[in-house]
Amino acid sequence: MKFGLDLAPHHKVFGAFGIYSFTMGNIFPRFADLKNAMGVEEGLFGLGLIGAPVGTLISLTFAPPLLEKIGYRRAILFLIPILSLFYAVTSLAPNPYWFFVLLVPVGLTLGCIEIILNLEADRTEHLVGRRIMNRAHGFWSFGFFAAGLVGGVIAQWGLSPQVHLFAIIPVSIIGTLLLLGRFEPAPARTGSHADEPKFAAPTAGIMALVAVTLSAMAMEGGYMDWSVIYMHDLYNSVPFTAALAVTLGALAQAITRFFADGFVERYSPVLVSRVLLGVMTVGIVLVFYPMGEWTSLLGFALLGIGSSAIFPLAMSAAAQRTDRPAAVNVAALAQTSFVTFLVAPPVLGFIAQHWGITWSFGIGLPLVILSFAFSHVLGRKPLPHKVD
Secondary structure (H helix, E strand, C coil): CCCCCCCCHHHHHHHHHHHHHHHHHCCHHHHHHHHHHHCCCHHHHHHHHCHHHHHHHHHHHHCHHHHHHHCHHHHHHHHHHHHHHHHHHHCCCCCHHHHHHHHHHHHHHHHHHHHHHHHHHHHHHHHHCCCCHHHHHHHHHHHHHHHHHHHHHHHHHCCCHHHHHHHHHHHHHHHHHHHHCCCCCCCCCCCCHHHCCCCCCCCHHHHHHHHHHHHHHHHHHHHHHHHHHHHHHHHCCCHHHHHHHHHHHHHHHHHHHHHHHHHHHHCCHHHHHHHHHHHHHHHHHHHHCCCCHHHHHHHHHHHHHHCCCHHHHHHHHHHHCCCCCHHHHHHHHHHHHCHHHHHHHHHHHHHHHHHCCCHHHHCHHHHHHHHHHHHHHHCCCCCCCCCC
16 A cells, blocks of 8 residues: 655655655754763764764665665665664764764665665656756755754754654654655666675776865765854854754755756866865855854855765766776765765864864865866766766
8 A cells, every 4th residue: 555645756756865864964953962961072972973974884885785675665665764763862872982883773774775865866867858866965955954944943942852853753754654655666777786896996087086076075074063063162152053054054055956957067067066166165264264153154055055066976977987887986986985974073073172173174175175186087078968
């Protein structure tokens, strides 16, 4: 028996990205509360945060064959609600060590969802005959924006992170059933993922693309993980204003992603990426040199814009390379770039603890220079979208 809204295939993809990011996004506005409850500095809290990327990297490497056996419909209907439960349980962690341990199953679940939704977006693009990938990720950002807004309001009300996150569980269940109750996977474009290598070694060309993505991935992870703590530490902002840092970044990222495909098709990946890197630079400067709550919030919004489309552009460039099969190059870029998410939380936390939290974002300036230097590898002409 099927239930829920009867949506077009691409609308189901958009809804899936939205409810997924809303489910995961509610914990980020509560990071300052969780850190303070543990009574630790940024360095130890950052070490705890790497539990999620560790779990995600394991899923990205080993989960595809298992997900194919289970079936994507059955898996996604289970994974998104269980993700909300895992996040709620994580909020009970008494110290960073338990925080790490409890975030590992969160990461395992995130990786499985990422595999299903990105593959589904790719297959649906070919089913409907037009680009939807950036727009799908735009709906991810809209969901994250909504979660930040809800989280900020709930934090302002004074509810504990535990009550907040356990209350999200029924919301996630209802949203998943409503948006994905009639979900059926799009037809496969290629063979089984079971035959792909579990780890795809990066070539020199892929490492150049990794260099392009470093600044975007580090700064996106930076404002997601540390912006609320930044606002609390520097300005002693009220909870709602502190949550606006991650909320405005997500909203700006969502709007940019929603329109990014049109700009890429009209201009070129190189030009679009360099404009985004320029915007990111301004955002870093505003956050690195704090002049007040609202200028810092503007800086976080600019970081959301700057980090919005660089990684999808790099993924497209990897798929267009002819030295190896597209799936191998895409896997190599995804797995190698994801190391940034493994390294960034403890590194940024260590920097914040020893040099101040503004330096956690100031480190982005040399990364932007590196990304700009390698941006030419994205290709100067728009990549044509071929409908099979």
